Amino acid sequence: SQELEQSPQSLIVQEGKNLTINCTSSKTLYGLYWYKQKYGEGLIFLMMLQKGGEEKSHEKITAKLDEKKQQSSLHITASQPSHAGIYLCGADTLPTNAGKSTFGDGTTLTVKP
Amino acid sequence: DAGITQSPRHKVTETGTPVTLRCHQTENHRYMYWYRQDPGHGLRLIHYSYGVKDTDKGEVSDGYSVSRSKTEDFLLTLESATSSQTSVYFCATTTGGDGYTFGSGTRLTVV
Numbered sequence: 001s002q003e004l005e006q007s008p009q010s011l012i013v014q015e016g017k018n019l020t021i022n023c024t025s026s027k028t029l030y031g032l033y034w035y036k037q038k039y040g041e042g043l044i045f046l047m048m049l050q051k052g053g054e055e056k057s058h059e060k061i062t063a064k065l066d067e068k069k070q071q072s073s074l075h076i077t078a079s080q081p082s083h084a085g086i087y088l089c090g091a092d093t094l095p096t097n098a099g100k101s102t103f104g105d106g107t108t109l110t111v112k113p
Numbered sequence: 114d115a116g117i118t119q120s121p122r123h124k125v126t127e128t129g130t131p132v133t134l135r136c137h138q139t140e141n142h143r144y145m146y147w148y149r150q151d152p153g154h155g156l157r158l159i160h161y162s163y164g165v166k167d168t169d170k171g172e173v174s175d176g177y178s179v180s181r182s183k184t185e186d187f188l189l190t191l192e193s194a195t196s197s198q199t200s201v202y203f204c205a206t207t208t209g210g211d212g213y214t215f216g217s218g219t220r221l222t223v224v
Contacts, residue, residue, distance in 0.1 A: 004155075033212045033213070035212075035213075035215075040218075041217055041218070042203060042215035042216055042217045042218050043156075043203070043205075043213070043215040044215075045212035045213060045214065047212075048211060048212050088155070090156075090212075090213070100146070100161060100171065101213065102158075103148075103155045103156035105153065105154070106155060
């Protein structure tokens with residue numbers, strides 16, 4: 001999606017290393033969502049951010065929202081092979097969106113044991 | 114997720130034939146969506162529904178129609194399948210504002 005740019009497109013890290021994935025919107029964000037997808041499967045909801053400066057954590061995954069930059073970052077601490085997959089951000093760019101999210105193209109994460 | 118199921122999981126069909134994909138949810142959610150996922154394009158919204166018999170077009174609706182006669186079922190129909198509609202199709206639901214729940218996807222190949 002050109003509305004949402006994710007970077008990097010792919011990432012290979014050694015087990016135990018930290019990593020960050022970014023998601024930048026060209027429009028105002030009214031909600032930012034992070035999902036994880038394993039190959040051949042559906043997307044699993046990780047977390048949602050709505051307010052500027054908001055930060056949420058789920059196990060070793062932390063996401064932050066920078067409202068001014070219209071950007072969110074997803075940080076994984078001490079990566080494990082179980083973290084491997086495709087991470088997608090989704091965003092609501094209208095205040096009343098009927099839940100219609102726009103998605104980034106995804107970041108493919110490989111964790112080498 | 115056990116609350117949303119898609120059928121079939123895989124389908125191969127010939128160009129020009131009609132195809133219907135089914136999404137079934139057990140959560141009584143009002144909103145349901147059909148997305149397609151393609152390399153380089155991410156997820157793109159095809160159609161969505163905000164209630165029984167209430168549907169609207171998404172970003173890539175040409176060549177697709179939908180129907181929702183019951184809260185739990187949302188059908189996606191390809192009127193006359195083309196090779197450009199080869200894709201992975203995902204159904205999703207939401208309670209509104211707390212993220213989607215996705216089905217496991219339908220891999221459709223049009224030959």
